[in-house]
Amino acid sequence: MAEASEVAQPGGSDGPADLPKAELPKLYRAMVLARVVDERCLTLQRQGRIGFYVPLQGQEAAQVGSAWALDPEDWIFPAYRELAVALVRGVPVKLLLDQFIGNSGDVLKGRQMPNHYGYREFRFVTASSPVGTQISQAVGAAMAARWKGEEIVTVTYFGDGTTSSNDFHAGLNFAGVFKAPTIFFCQNNQWAISLPRERQTHSETLAIKATAYGFPGVVVDGTDVHAVFAAVRAARARALAGEGPTLIEAQVYRLGPHSTSDDPRRYRTDAELAKWKEKDPIARLKHELLTASVWTEEEDATLWETTRKEVVAAFESAEATPPVDPLTMFDDVFAERPAGLELQRASFAELLKDGGLKP
């Protein structure tokens, strides 16, 4: 058996539009892994061992189902909440945790806040905080891929609130005009920090916005991996057939706070939360697996336990990884350091030697 912290890879583009029963436990494992990392990180943040964290609880089926429907060659332009997508892509948990700490194992060299990772190797483009900026970029990458004759799609992830951003509109418009092979995957988790979905836009759905840009928008139940998988599969086939983009609105709920800096009790009710907790995508898939007799309670208990152990071990290993080298602060501003920056680096190195700087 593969380690729980390694996610089995999706089947590839020749797979069917329906998820085969035998594949379901693999998706379930990915969702459980995401949940375990999430729970762990919330605790670690409270303990001050990581500085900040953006949870994804409630959005696992939307993320795993969508990522499962892609080819490894497809490019992903994420926001900051797409942990399960990264896991399905194959990003090791330890590497993500290195980023959350910002240590020397972090591919990003400790430069960004937790959750703002990116891995060229996994075609998972490094995220930024300003919402929506990735959307038009995904369209450009899709146009480039087509121009180069490569059979891939780009997928961009964003939230309900981000449909109000400049780049949502610019990106959808470009994609419509240029028939870009892009999938706009909107996770409507009902809230943009404290603003509820119905006060974000007067549109009946978010998906309907695609109509104005001349291409289809579909609504799916984002707690149902099957529905999500099928919608992304269809959008992907459409894009590769040269028919252009699709906007998918996956309806989910952010079960946790917006981030560890947020207190959702200030703006939403326990009753609402309780209602959506009943639709917890992980419980839902587990129930389905049990009913289909492809999973047992014993297997389930073992999975949670081993996954927890592995995540704890991965974090211990990340915590033991040395801090980032301070001098790397001056790298990657440009391809080569200009003279002025070289001088700043030299005076910084002096200060470091004198002990005038502390991390």
Place this chain on the structure above:
Amino acid sequence: MTELTIVQAINRGLAEAMRADPDVLVLGEDVGVNGGVFRATEGLHKEFGADRVIDTPLSETGIVGAAIGMALYGLKPIAEIQFVDFIYPAFDQIVSELAKFRYRSGGQYPCHVVIRSPYGGGIKGGLYHSQSPEAYFAHTSGLKVVIPSTPADAKALLTTAIHDPDPVLFLEPKRIYRAVSGEVPDGELRVPFGVARTAREGADVTLLAYGAMIPTCLQAAETLAASGVQAEVLDLRTLVPLDEAAVLASVEKTGRAVIVHEAPRFCGFGAELAAILAEKAFFSLKAPVQRVTGYDTPFPYALENMYLPNAERIVHAARATLAAG
């Protein structure tokens, strides 16, 4: 007098201005029900209602554009940009519209919008929750740029901003939102724009700074005092309009200047200050002007304490001016 933190003082300033004038309103992301992500607008939604404390969709260009329209129509909108790092979607509205409306209309359409926004590092915010972009805006003619460093100033300068006839970008030092508290006079109090504050008097070297760097400069001044060097700390308070006279008077007295800001050095606000000193205080200077600033890199996450100017670096620079003559 009431003992308040900076963020509480801002909250007071907003509430008092709204009570005094029904044309004052607040708009932005999460400012209403949630009371702002830093709680600067806490309680306002309850007191003044959703029509005057407006939770907007997630669009900074919408926020500033709508505020401009409200101002043109005669209201006094106070727009909040949640973090100044997210102001760029509204850059066009600010630079092309807000700052130029009065001028381009031959004075017909003044545009008194206040944009409040937390700025600066020190909260482990990484690239996009830490920046100090004051120089972009100070470079934009027609826009005033205000940065308080104490609770009393935060309230008084905000009150002045709300009553100012021109657009004001009011940058709040979020790192010291709660770290600094002090006595704040009750009731309306205004501090005029363009008047710097001497945060500490001294005769040997002038530290020129603003916002969250003031406490750091005061700390450096303490260290310097221990070795017999008296540093004067000048808090600029408003970058536009700039109290050039106070800058010159202090540096003419001490003959030495250290300019401190968090923003990167190249073309930072310190460059303007250094140019003014070179032009107008050249013969008073006993040593080259020093700048202690952020480095010319994006703002890093893990290394933020090494990136941000600290007291040691300021002391080091002050000593360099003393060693030079």
